[in-house]
Ligand SMILES: *[C@@H]1O[C@H](CO)[C@@H](O)[C@H](O)[C@H]1NC(C)=O
């Protein structure tokens with residue numbers, strides 16, 4: 001056997017933190033085989049053209065873009081690289097959450113359930129991609145003003161395609177989401193809507209639970225930079241229902257930023273699959289302190305999904321009882337009116 005092959009067999013994921021991997025190496029490690037490359041047009045498209053292009057080619061759930069129709073376009077590469085036009089997302093000055101800037105849509109090209117009208121490529125499974133890698137290149141405008149932070153594309157799954165964002169918590173039976181976020185100074189993290197417990201939140205230093213919103217995971221394990229292309233790979237393997245063995249990992253420019261093998265994304269097999277790309281990006285955050293200080297942009301290219309069969313198979317602790325916390329203290333203090341206003345405002349957090 002070749003020494004390098006022996007080394008590859010002996011060394012677990014963590015040992016590769018020092019070195020770069022190719023996406024094929026990561027895909028092969030996790031047995032990911034069903035691939036979809038999101039296409040880009042060869043020429044620039046204004047917002048109307050971009051909208052039509054995405055609906056036609058990106059397999060959007062319900063052929064629908066949730067918001068941001070004016071904030072999407074395809075433009076020449078901001079770094080001057082040759083090739084296809086890249087997807088540009090604008091954040092108007094003062095925009096934060098509430099559909100005021102950025103965009104959101106759910107793309108499911110690997111959704112291979114029998115009812116799927118847009119079955120992509122050779123996806124032949126019964127729709128149960130319990131493990132999936134999302135890859136994309138991202139570019140922030142030179143001198144991007146990060147302010148407090150904003151959402152970035154990630155993965156989602158489950159039959160409820162609207163919750164698991166915007167403060168709509170999960171009980172682990174209908175949805176989960178794992179978007180990325182940038183925070184102050186470009187610090188990166190995964191921002192997840194997953195079932196949590198007090199113990200999970202209190203006993204793990206990599207976690208910051210936000211009482212009625214999502215859960216921040218590994219904040220600062222990697223950092224975004226402005227004015228250059230960077231490559232993100234996000235890997236999720238759903239836990240075995242009842243066991244906390246779910247896997248979550250990020251590679252930044254091919255280098256492993258973190259790998260966790262003890263997470264709970266679902267309490268039930270009713271979340272049977274990772275559905276696909278949750279392209280959700282905007283500043284915020286639930287109030288104007290999160291607003292974009294100026295009109296600025298992010299750009300995306302080489303977006304791809306690679307799905308695989310089978311849930312995470314590591315040993316894990318049995319899941320403790322978990323429940324979505326509907327923030328009873330807030331309700332008690334503020335009264336129902338304010339809570340419903342908050343629920344509206346927070347719909348896209
Ligand atoms: C568990 O999954 C990994 C891929 O993530 C695979 O390499 C390994 O063979 C699996 N182990 C078992 C016992 O199925």
Ligand SMILES: *[C@@H]1O[C@H](CO)[C@@H](O)[C@H](O)[C@H]1NC(C)=O
Pocket residue numbers: 035036037121304
């Ligand atoms: C997607 O692009 C990669 C190169 O980035 C290529 O290796 C792969 O074959 C492509 N997949 C499909 C289904 O076209």
Ligand SMILES: *[C@@H]1O[C@H](CO)[C@@H](O)[C@H](O)[C@H]1NC(C)=O
Pocket residue numbers: 059060061062107108109111113115116117118
């Ligand atoms: C994926 O499958 C689900 C369940 O059958 C369906 O609701 C959804 O519209 C499908 N997505 C696409 C893009 O067709």
Ligand SMILES: *[C@@H]1O[C@H](CO)[C@@H](O)[C@H](O)[C@H]1NC(C)=O
Pocket residue numbers: 121122
């Ligand atoms: C589907 O599979 C066929 C034969 O196995 C292959 O020729 C073709 O390139 C595949 N298509 C995609 C999109 O992967």
